[in-house]
Amino acid sequence: MTARTLMIQGTTSDAGKSTLVAALCRLLARRGVKVAPFKPQNMALNSAVTEDGGEIGRAQAVQARAAGLEPHTDMNPVLLKPNTDTGAQVIVQGRAIGNLDAQDYHAYKRIARRAVLESHGRLAARFDAIVAEGAGSPAEINLREGDIANMGFAEAVDCPVILIADIDRGGVFAHLVGTLALLSESERARVAGFVINRFRGDIALLQPGLDWLERETGKPALGVLPYLHGLHLEAEDAIESGQRGASAGALRVVVPVTPRISNHTDFDPLRLHMQVDLRFVYPSETPPPADLVILPGSKSVRADLSFLRTTGWEAYLRRYLRYGGKLLGICGGLQMLGQEIHDPLGLEGETGSCAGFGWLDLSTVLEPEKQLRNVRGELTLENAPVTGYEIHAGVTKGPALERPFARLTDRNDGACSEDGQIMGTYLHGLFESNAATDAILRWAGLAEPETPDYAAIREAEIDRLADAVGAHLDMNAIDRMLDLNRQGVYA
Structure with missing residues (x-):
């Protein structure tokens, strides 16, 4: 029947x-x-x-x-x-x-x-x-x-x-x-x-x-x-910008909203974290002071990178890093942190290449076969266990990958800068892992994070x-x- x-x-x-x-x-x-x-x-x-x-x-x-x-x-x-x-x-x-x-x-x-x-x-x-x-x-x-x-x-x-x-x-x-x-x-x-x-x-x-x-x-x-x-509930598409009230002295986390931002549900666990003051910054807004800036995923990485440059984010980030700020890139954000992004087949727009921000020694080529997988492993930060998922067409190579962000069950993921200020990863959903979130928040300057159980909240x-x-x-x-x-x- x-x-x-x-x-x-x-x-x-x-x-x-x-x-x-x-x-x-x-x-x-x-x-x-x-x-x-x-x-x-x-x-x-x-x-x-x-x-x-x-x-x-x-x-x-x-x-x-x-x-x-x-x-x-x-x-x-x-x-x-x-x-x-x-x-x-x-x-x-x-x-x-x-x-x-x-x-x-x-x-x-x-x-x-x-x-x-x-x-x-x-x-x-x-x-x-x-x-x-x-x-x-x-x-x-x-x-x-x-x-x-x-x-x-x-x-x-x-x-x-x-x-x-x-x-x-x-x-x-x-x-x-x-x-x-x-x-x-x-x-x-x-x-x-x-x-x-x-x-x-x-x-x-x-x-x-x-x-x-x-x-x-x-x-x-x-x-x-x-x-x-x-x-x-995790949003289908629209960004849920409201936040449950953060406590005094909360860690200031800033996320730029680009025209093709994707998987912004990555940040839901931080939006519900009482020790985190999460701010989505829209194109008409001036980036505020931050303890941690996260470059989100993107459906059109080169176009969103150009947007960040034309709206003053590159200058903001250079100044922010000069004064010791911590910067994390997720998926498309990781690709932006590298030297170059190549799209020879026009998978995300016109064919061509562009320079990345150049803060990690890696480059990305977009390939037609999208990589889709659920993963688990541990961060190189504190060996914290982490689960997540990957959705990307980019294949990233370069010396920076020798300092990985995470060690997964079958390979390494992402990269960390030599000075420890900048990290990048392909892992979406990483903030749903409590120990990994605690480790990242400590890296960003929060002395005693107490991350809630996001799965239980959901x-x-x-x-x-x-x-x-x-x-x-x-x-x-x-x-x-x-x-x-x-x-x-x-x-």
Whole structure:
């Protein structure tokens, strides 16, 4: 018996699709349902390495954890990673197939659709239920032809759809009714109900609007979810710049926000660290004083390096290093620290080369086969154990690698400068390892770091979200949509 699928679509981006899917995965898994998340097409620069050695959107990796699963490429068969304003690297079932501009990708959708349905079919054969997530809004008229991300997928697999809207933005009823009005007749019939997200206040004041909504559309409001202050889930793409209050005398950590910053979820553990004052610095802002500067990953390393130069960061960093500051580069940030970056095939933009900052004696060549792996080992700092993952096309060589940042189980990683001021690594997710984070913070000047257990925080936040959704959503309606009273699931 194959799984039933329920799809969550939103009236806008950031309406709450990802969080609702994660919550439903946790709620169903708690009840013994074998449930898997699924997102046909995702556009994001935050990604994760899967158990089968591929790459998917970070949000689907979080949803997999909520379901008690290891992430798998079938959970997000098409991932688009923008490298310009009009083009993106296209990743299909975990593997990059090349760069396409918007027009070329539109033509490619027929092929992508096959991959989407293949992956969904494999999950449906393995699980009791699938909770799928749409992308953006189903009412984007210009993208309707050949759609595989929203209603096009829902129609292909014949699944019900819940439409979620964010009341905190304002205009929630206009969002819901307007979206419904822009759907085709068959698509409107597929919408099984509405969810209103991020509500704060007296529910009695909202009730007249809910009654009107049901009369106007003939569809039920399935739940009004509360605004959860301080909720932390790893972001699909948008940078979560807020921080839980740092203590007095906290270590000042600065991260420049470049146009193609990637995997900025690397910094979530620092954002939640009470002894760290983490600042994302945007292009319009002046870099503040810092104890540690971290150059983040990038989807277009040469372009982001040029951006840092034209916005004054190179001069800032030279001055900062002259006065003893500590500098760490992660992935693309490591490549920037070297002598040269070569892109002979134009994998991230125009073909060519550029000079790096020149602070580590290494050079990088971008090659077509992306390196994707989950790794473990220990830092050369204090021999601290570390786990992480690699997602990069660059192959880096040079004498600086003889002073590695980490010793992994099968090789060394990264480099450290002779004076100990500068370090670079390919390891994403390294701050999720407590001992490694403590060692890096001590290196940067924090005398007695007390790093919280990030994995435990993440689990607690997923549980908190699931508890709130379970208390405010009509779960009986969810059971009916997924037909979970079938024999073999639960009675």
